[in-house]
Amino acid sequence: MKAKLSVLHLNSQHILIMHLSSCPPVCLCVCVCACVLNATDRLYFATLRVKPKNTANTHYFSTDEEFIYESFYADFGPLNQAMLYRYCCKLNKKLKSFTMSRKKLVHYTSHDQKKRANDAVLIGAYAVIYLKRSPEEAYRTLISGNNAGYLPFRDAGVGECTFNLTVLDCLQGIRKALQHGFFDFDSFNVEEYEHYEVRHYHQLTLTLFKMLHPGKILAFSSPHSRSKIENGYPLHAPEAYFAYFRQNDVTAVVRLNRKLYDGRRFEDAGFEHHDLFFLDGTTPSDLIVRRFLHVCESTDGAVALHCKAGLGRTGTLIGCYLMKHFRFTAAEAIAWIRICRPGSIIGPQQNFLEEKQHSFRRQQEAMSCLLSSMDDLSINTTLYKSYSLDESNCKEGGLTQGDKLRALKGKRPPRSASSSSRYYLVIICFLRVMVRHVTYE
Numbered sequence: 402m403k404a405k406l407s408v409l410h411l412n413s414q415h416i417l418i419m420h421l422s423s424c425p426p427v428c429l430c431v432c433v434c435a436c437v438l439n440a441t442d443r444l445y446f447a448t449l450r451v452k453p454k455n456t457a458n459t460h461y462f463s464t465d466e467e468f469i470y471e472s473f474y475a476d477f478g479p480l481n482q483a484m485l486y487r488y489c490c491k492l493n494k495k496l497k498s499f500t501m502s503r504k505k506l507v508h509y510t511s512h513d514q515k516k517r518a519n520d521a522v523l524i525g526a527y528a529v530i531y532l533k534r535s536p537e538e539a540y541r542t543l544i545s546g547n548n549a550g551y552l553p554f555r556d557a558g559v560g561e562c563t564f565n566l567t568v569l570d571c572l573q574g575i576r577k578a579l580q581h582g583f584f585d586f587d588s589f590n591v592e593e594y595e596h597y598e599v600r601h602y603h604q605l606t607l608t609l610f611k612m613l614h615p616g617k618i619l620a621f622s623s624p625h626s627r628s629k630i631e632n633g634y635p636l637h638a639p640e641a642y643f644a645y646f647r648q649n650d651v652t653a654v655v656r657l658n659r660k661l662y663d664g665r666r667f668e669d670a671g672f673e674h675h676d677l678f679f680l681d682g683t684t685p686s687d688l689i690v691r692r693f694l695h696v697c698e699s700t701d702g703a704v705a706l707h708c709k710a711g712l713g714r715t716g717t718l719i720g721c722y723l724m725k726h727f728r729f730t731a732a733e734a735i736a737w738i739r740i741c742r743p744g745s746i747i748g749p750q751q752n753f754l755e756e757k758q759h760s761f762r763r764q765q766e767a768m769s770c771l772l773s774s775m776d777d778l779s780i781n782t783t784l785y786k787s788y789s790l791d792e793s794n795c796k797e798g799g800l801t802q803g804d805k806l807r808a809l810k811g812k813r814p815p816r817s818a819s820s821s822s823r824y825y826l827v828i829i830c831f832l833r834v835m836v837r838h839v840t841y842e
Contacts, residue, residue, distance in 0.1 A: 443496065446524050446543065447509040448517060460495070460504045464488060464523065465516045473557035473744050477515040479522045479571050482740050483594050486586055488523045489530060514552040521551050522571045529576050530586065536572035543568065556751060557712070557744040558682075564751035566736055574729070574736030581727050583737070617703040618719060619651060620742065622711035624662045639666040642705070646672065652702030655693060657714040673700065681709055681801035684753035685718060693718045694725060709801060716745030720754045724761045731755040 453461045468484040470477055480488075495506055510520040521543050528539040544550060553565035578584060625636040639662055646654075653673040656664065658681065664674040675696055677689045685693070697704050708714035720734040729737070731754035738745045746754065 443505050444492075444524075445505060445507045446521070447507050448512060448548075449509045450512060453507075453509065458504055459507060460501050461507045461509055462491075462495070463509050463511075464491070464520065465510055465513070468519070468523070470515075470519060470743065474559050475562075476555055476557040476744065478519040478554050479566075479736065479740055479743075480519050481598070481743050482584065482589075483591050483598065485523060485526055485575075485740065486589055486591050486594075489527050489586055492524075492527055493531070518551040518554065518568060521568045525568060525572045526575050529572055530579060536569060536576050539572055540569045554739075556747045558747040560748055563748065564735075564755075566732060566739075570732040571736040571740065574733040575740065577727065577729055577733050578737045617649070618697065618722065619646075619649065619703055619705040620711050620715045620719060621705060621707045623656070623658050623707050623709050626662050638662065639670075643670050646703075646705060650702045651705045653696060653700045653704045655696055655704060655706045657706070657708040657718070679714065682713060682748060682750075684750055685714070685721075690718065690721050690757070694722060697722055710744075712742065712745045713747040713750055716742065717750040717754065720746060721757055721761070724754070724758050725764070728762075728765070731758040 452463075455461055468480050468488060470480055492506075492508075495501055508520065508524050510517050525536070525539040525543055528534040528542075529536055534542075551568045553567050554571075555562040555566070556564065621642070624639045624642065626638065627636075628638045628641055629636050651672065653675065654664075654667045655675045655677055657677055657679065659678065660676075664676065667674040675692075677685070677693055679685050679689055693706075706715050706718065716735075716738045719738060720729075720731065723729040723734040723737070724731065731751070734754060735746050735751060
């Protein structure tokens with residue numbers, strides 16, 4: 402059966418309709434954004450029920466089987482930073498290809514709602530990063546005409562979903578990260594990202610975020626008393642991190658989980674070590690948030706932060722930092738952190754960040770008023786130089802959320818770091834922190 406392609410105009414948007422001869426239309430889909438090259442609109446996004454064939458004027462491509470999200474439970478996206486980078490490279494190559502220079506490019510996806518949402522983030526992010534569209538412009542195009550909405554993303558927890566993360570949230574988080582220089586795909590080291598993301602054959606990978614700028618935050622899973630393989634998952638002693646931390650200007654380590662190693666091993670190696678314990682799967686107190694922010698703002702060099710799996714508690718406090726210093730909304734922070742480190746921020750931690758967003762905004766407004774009334778402000782404080790919030794009054798019985806997430810990751814088969822990005826697991830490169838501030842209590 403031969404396919405016929407026609408393009409109509411509706412509200413200044415291109416509507417792409419696929420007809421089969423002698424049959425009614427089988428799908429209706431909308432272009433995500435028109436990339437104007439040689440005065441010709443070339444880039445489209447389509448939802449199709451059947452795999453189309455290329456024509457003399459149109460090139461179809463799909464990434465549904467190339468970029469695959471590795472879920473923990475019911476979570477399904479968004480796709481990580483390496484996959485976004487590889488998608489952008491793929492699309493740039495197609496747009497610049499001489500043999501395709503006169504063809505329309507149609508990125509098509511299936512009616513699988515999870516794949517469709519992930520693909521919408523990919524092409525929407527391309528529009529934001531390379532076509533300089535605003536997130537709102539890109540999203541309006543994605544939902545224009547008769548195009549159906551997109552399934553919202555959810556957290557990696559086992560319970561009921563209490564927070565919906567939308568495609569628009571993801572595009573806005575990417576735009577905010579781009580504005581603050583948290584990533585630059587012109588200099589992005591995808592091999593390094595994937596090296597620390599994948600579990601190598603010998604299970605020796607250090608699992609952490611890395612940022613390529615002085616004054617950074619690194620996030621990683623908890624060290625243990627000795628290096629070993631437990632249930633297929635690599636565990637590392639503190640000493641395994643020393644060389645990497647020194648190379649990346651880490652001067653302080655913050656532990657959020659119960660003690661699985663002696664913190665003095667970091668201190669004896671010249672690193673500050675702070676304990677800010679709170680229960681796995683819960684939210685931090687205001688005191689813990691203030692103390693964490695003060696560590697970040699007063700420490701020379703980088704701060705390495707971890708909980709058990711380096712996902713829930715770790716991502717939550719990093720979200721607080723993003724909201725305070727870079728004016729991310731809670732949804733933008735959650736979206737960007739998950740793109741960097743899939744599975745981060747779980748259950749009530751999402752709603753906690755929503756609540757903290759408003760208090761940070763009030764603090765920022767008050768601080769702006771204070772600073773505007775002063776010609777010069779120079780404060781050197783040593784408050785909370787070394788922190789220790791004792792875990793002895795808090796009990797974690799049985800397997801914790803971090804234990805379960807790490808066990809799931811341990812069951813995943815090892816994959817080659819040199820193969821397509823569809824084979825990579827989780828754990829990441831992520832945001833850079835550019836300025837140190839002073840926190841007032």
